[in-house]
Amino acid sequence: MxxxxxxxxxxxxxxxxxxxxxxxxxxxxxxxxxxxxxxxxxxxxxxxxxxxxxxxxxxxxxxxxxxxxxxxxxxxxxxFDLGLVGPLGAHGExxxxxxxxxxxxxxxxxxxxxxxxxxxxxxxxxxxxxxxxxxxxxxxxxxxxxxxxxxxxxxxxxxxxxxxxxxxxxxxxxxxxxxxxxxxxxxxxxxxxxxxxxxxxxxxxxxxxxxxxxxxxxxxxxxxxxxxxPKGYIYTAMAFSAGVEILNIWSRRAREKKAAAVNASPPGEH
CATH class of the missing domain: 1.20.1250 (Growth Hormone; Chain: A;)
Known part of the structure; x- marks a missing residue:
């Protein structure tokens, strides 16, 4: 305690x-x-x-x-260790x-x-x-x-x-x-x-x-x-992609509402 x-x-x-x-x-x-x-x-x-x-x-x-x-x-x-000698990095590792x-x-x-x-x-x-x-x-x-x-x-x-x-x-x-x-x-x-x-x-x-x-x-x-x-890179990329997709959804819904309003209006008002 x-x-x-x-x-x-x-x-x-x-x-x-x-x-x-x-x-x-x-x-x-x-x-x-x-x-x-x-x-x-x-x-x-x-x-x-x-x-x-x-x-x-x-x-x-x-x-x-x-x-x-x-x-x-x-x-x-x-x-366990595979003991393989692979390609080396910039610092020899x-x-x-x-x-x-x-x-x-x-x-x-x-x-x-x-x-x-x-x-x-x-x-x-x-x-x-x-x-x-x-x-x-x-x-x-x-x-x-x-x-x-x-x-x-x-x-x-x-x-x-x-x-x-x-x-x-x-x-x-x-x-x-x-x-x-x-x-x-x-x-x-x-x-x-x-x-x-x-x-x-x-x-x-x-x-x-x-x-x-x-x-x-x-x-x-x-x-x-x-x-x-670094996980920050991964989640930043995910957030950016999600943000773009949200903008696409808003744009698509706006077009659908506009199309619905046009279709609902009387023929002479088109």
Whole structure:
């Protein structure tokens, strides 16, 4: 209790908490986009339940990992070395790491899964050909509830490990990590349905979100191989792309309203 009281009275602790909450919310965007896209593949009656379970699993996963801080930190220790001599960088260092930790392997596996999933969904979105005999069974991308939860759980593990390792690197106080994780996941829970509805209601946003997942997957793979890409670049690019798409949506809706008004007016007023 004394330690908690000291943290409450410490301005540095509050700064660390706010910074970590913002960081956890930003890191949770990746997780949230995946959950939104996957839940939209389900029947409408099951979507809210899938999102709630998926985000709840993310919270449980993060809190469980926080109780195993020593094990989490140990995930960055090398477990094997390929011993390959690859191309050298500008300063004579290897262009990519040959030592791999469990964290690296998890990031690579998660990245490959995201690339596969995003590519598959993009294919289904682009390939709209349907035969007369199989109208809506073979070419329509759909999944059952259990498959959706399993896929969400797999990505929750990847994003949770990345999230907790980030938290460990920003503060040494586990109490601050707990509060930041709970607040960040609560924000995800509140934003999940509006985001999913927005993505579902705008077909072009679906393709943009799948592009985000493809990029995130490649970033995870690159980080697994030791290429440390500043997350600020990634999220700035995502924010810029989202901003352009929002302008396109506003422009399209304005044209639709204008066309509707013209069609509704008497013929002599055209």
């Amino acid at each position: 004394e330690q908690i009281a000291e943290l409450i009275a410490s301005p540095a602790a509050w700064v660390a908490l706010v910074t970590l909450i913002v960081m956890e919310v930003v890191l949770g965007i990746d997780n949230l986009i995946f959950i939104s896209i996957l839940s939209n593949k389900l029947p409408e009656a099951q979507r809210q339940k899938a999102r709630t379970i998926g985000i709840s699993l993310a919270l449980v996963m993060r809190l469980a990992l926080l109780t195993m801080i020593a094990w989490i930190v140990g995930l960055v220790a090398p477990v 290897p262009a990519f790491e040959t030592q791999f930790s469990w964290r690296d392997l998890i990031l690579i596996a998660g990245g490959l899964f995201l690339v596969w999933k995003a590519t598959k969904e993009i294919h289904h979105s682009v390939d709209t050909h349907q035969s007369d005999d199989l109208l809506d069974k073979k070419h329509v991308a759909s999944i059952n509830f259990t498959a959706a939860i399993v896929q969400i759980l797999l990505l929750d593990i990847v994003f949770s490990i990345d999230s907790i390792l980030t938290a460990v690197g920003m503060t040494e106080h586990v109490e601050i990590m707990y509060v930041a994780v709970v607040v960040a996941v609560t924000v995800m829970l509140v934003a999940a349905t509006p985001l999913a509805n927005f993505i579902n209601g705008n077909p072009t946003v679906v393709m943009l979100a799948l592009g985000f997942l493809l990029m995130i997957g490649m970033v995870l793979i690159a980080e697994g191989f030791g290429a440390h890409i």
